[in-house]
Amino acid sequence: MRGMWTAGRIVLAAALAWSGSAVIAAGGGGGGGSMPSASAPSYDPAEDYRKGIEALGAKDYKAARKALDRVVRAVPKDANSNYLAGLAHAGEGDVKRARGLFEKAVKYNADLVPAQGELGVAHAKLGDQAKAQAQLDMLKQKQAACGGSCAQAADLQTAVDAVSAAITAGPQARMESTPGAAFMSAAAGDGAYLDAVALINEHRYEDAIAALTASQSAFGPHPDILTYLGFANRKLKRYAMAEDYYRTALAIAPKHRGATEYYGELMVERGDLAGAERKLAQLDAVCDFGCQEAEELRRWIAAARASGS
Incomplete structure (x- = not known):
């Protein structure tokens, strides 16, 4: 065999x-x-996924949201799709919906560091400082375990910096709306x-x-x-x-x-x-x-x- x-x-x-x-x-x-x-x-979620990424890169958040929401409906447990859909909703200013999508993303993949970071930022922007701090603490624990040499070192540093800044800024915190190079x-x-x-x-x-x-x-x-x-x-x-x-x-x-x-x-x-x-x-x-x-x-x-x- x-x-x-x-x-x-x-x-x-x-x-x-x-x-x-x-x-x-x-x-x-x-x-x-x-x-x-x-x-x-009959329906290709991978095609909409790429369309969504391209729309995010062009800052066309409405088009990105439509494409990525279709992907999430078709494959609801795909962590990457939930994360990217969250970015699209954040780009349109719907922070609550974005937070919900980031929560699903990290539920289905706890190692998706960019989603962990944006979840912390969303908590801070919505005034939930305790949850934002808990998210930051978790990211710092991951960072300590990484020791600056793991494959996620750069993503962890970016996430820690973003959540730290968001806790300071509170409701004025800036949310990311463009995915990284990966x-x-x-x-x-x-x-x-x-x-x-x-x-x-x-x-x-x-x-x-x-x-x-x-x-x-x-x-x-x-x-x-x-x-x-x-x-x-x-x-x-x-x-x-x-x-x-x-x-x-x-x-x-x-x-x-x-x-x-x-x-x-x-x-x-x-x-x-x-x-x-x-x-x-x-x-x-x-x-x-x-x-x-x-x-x-x-x-x-x-x-x-x-x-x-």
């Missing part, structure tokens, strides 16, 4: 990513080298995605997850990234987390062949052969003339039945 995508599928994914319209930016890879039309969702650079997102592909091939799954998370900052809830995140977490035996990523990918793109196959393989690993058979039936329905994903899952199921799993 296969431990990762086959070399040919990885090469195709990499080739697409290096082309003029990178596979991630294009909004519909097959989770392992299939053509975009095979898994394109969100704005599609090229950096492409690079992180390709790094993740290489890291998965090297079985360096924790490092791959970090690279995929970085790519996700630029591209948002893209089904290909979510599928890879599911795969890497599955290899680390984090089955519940892997399942959540696969389910999210399939909610966005129900015919995503890579996510369907890997979800089926996860079911095999957990002993749910009936569930895996249902995923195989879905692949057979999507692949009119057969496809590698269906054949691979079929082999997994056959091997499990032969071994008496």
